[in-house]
Amino acid sequence: MIITLYFFALMSSTMAWGRVGLWSEGRVRNETGGGSKDRCACDAFLPSSTFPIGDLVVVEQAAGEISHKLELEMGKLEDYESKLTAYAEKIIKLTVEIERMEKNPDDYNDADMDEVKVEIKQVEALIKELQLSMRGSSTVFESLHVQITAMVETLNRLEKTYDKNVVLVTRREYIKVQLQLEECERRHQELFNPNIGSCAHTGIIKVSKPIVSQLNAHLNSGYKFGGWGKDSKPVPDRESMYWYSGYTSGSIVDIRFYTNYKNLILRNHFQHHNLHSSWIGRGNNFILRDNTLYYQINSPFGLAKLNFTTMKYESRVIPKASTKFSYTNSPNQNFDFAADETGLWVTYATDETSGRMVIGKINEPSFGIEEEWQTSVYKPGVSNAFMVCGVLYAVRIVDIETEEIFYKYDTKTKEESYIRVPFERFQEKYSNLDYNPTDQKLYMYNDGYYVNYHLWFNHTTKDTVEPPFLLT
Structure with missing residues (x-):
């Protein structure tokens, strides 16, 4: 199957716009000699033949990648929350057990003490593992901010140079990603900083x-x-x-x-x-x-x-x-x-x-x-x-x-x-x-x-x- 891109100059600002980067596709029958042959036609409407469509494609691809990464991070945050609840319950139980030991030391032997020590070490190991994982999430957020900053700079440049209607659709995609990141960071911040106020x-x-x-x-x-x-x-x-x-x-x-x-x-x-x-x-x-x-x-x-x-x-x-x-x-x-x-x-x-x-x-x-x-x-x-x-x-x-x-x-x-x-x-x-x-x-x-x-x-x-x- 032959893939052909048709580029048409946008002659009027009133013409309808599809989403740049997600091409409208259709099957076109080849009527010229040599028999009929189907081919896929993808139309992109551009304001001029020199519009840098490649820049918008890159921005949209980046937005898709970032959105996928944010979905993964949101999943991790849900996992963090459940782990924090479980760890807190373990610590409360251990605290109660240690208080009992302090009040009634004669009721416990060395084996009981060793068992509590092992449980404490297990909780410490789990906490360290969780801390490392959350620090990894912070690094991901920093990387995403760099990508998003580059995206908005590209959009601002294109918006100043070319028809704003062309860039508007892609800007909306950027805003969706930005809001996703904000929500993800908000939840992450709540885990990092539970003592607001x-x-x-x-x-x-x-x-x-x-x-x-x-x-x-x-x-x-x-x-x-x-x-x-x-x-x-x-x-x-x-x-x-x-x-x-x-x-x-x-x-x-x-x-x-x-x-x-x-x-x-x-x-x-x-x-x-x-x-x-x-x-x-x-x-x-x-x-x-x-x-x-x-x-x-x-x-x-x-x-x-x-x-x-x-x-x-x-x-x-x-x-x-x-x-x-x-x-x-x-x-x-x-x-x-x-x-x-x-x-x-x-x-x-x-x-x-x-x-x-x-x-x-x-x-x-x-x-x-x-x-x-x-x-x-x-x-x-x-x-x-x-x-x-x-x-x-x-x-x-x-x-x-x-x-x-x-x-x-x-x-x-x-x-x-x-x-x-x-x-x-x-x-x-x-x-x-x-x-x-x-x-x-x-x-x-x-x-x-x-x-x-x-x-x-x-x-x-x-x-x-x-x-x-x-x-x-």
């Missing part, structure tokens, strides 16, 4: 590789300033909501809301608020908490909040705060809002502290500063900062690809220390970095791209019941 840890010990969602909702790499993420204290029925606000300069003039991650990726917002001309802000370290935008204003220089439930606007001036000190690569970020498990914060620098950062705890109902802490870290030497469980973490540039969490200040103990927790950037510069306590992730707006990171903490047994082992 708990502060029973001694701090951050690891940051994941950058998880890149896509370019901003404007699909424009020139929108380098802005932010994105989730509400750190969501109102009822908006727990899955995402927000985005991006610009070509450091102004804050509007914000878009999306019901969930899928609609964020599809750029399908359900609300778009334009700020009143007298409410426009500056800088990029704004956050959303309790359906309220907290941000910096320059006239007068101070703090501002806009509640989107009541549309009530408020502002506050901090007399000592200075306009002279901002982050390394981000002008006009004099105030940096942050939210964590303990509430709402803002950091800034003053002339009195010679540019060293001050941490302020915000009383949310009154919108006033209820307590302050002075640190020794110089703000212009910091690329960004965020709060976790009442602890300030400051970040600095290591090289063109790497950031490092290098400093922490605990507001509970008033102790500060220098640490080294490196992590990668997706692009060279970023304008917004914030922690969200609802999922214990870092959200970064990185040269126009939505990027986020998983965090690992050094968990303790204080004030909480921990799982029988820690997966790292």
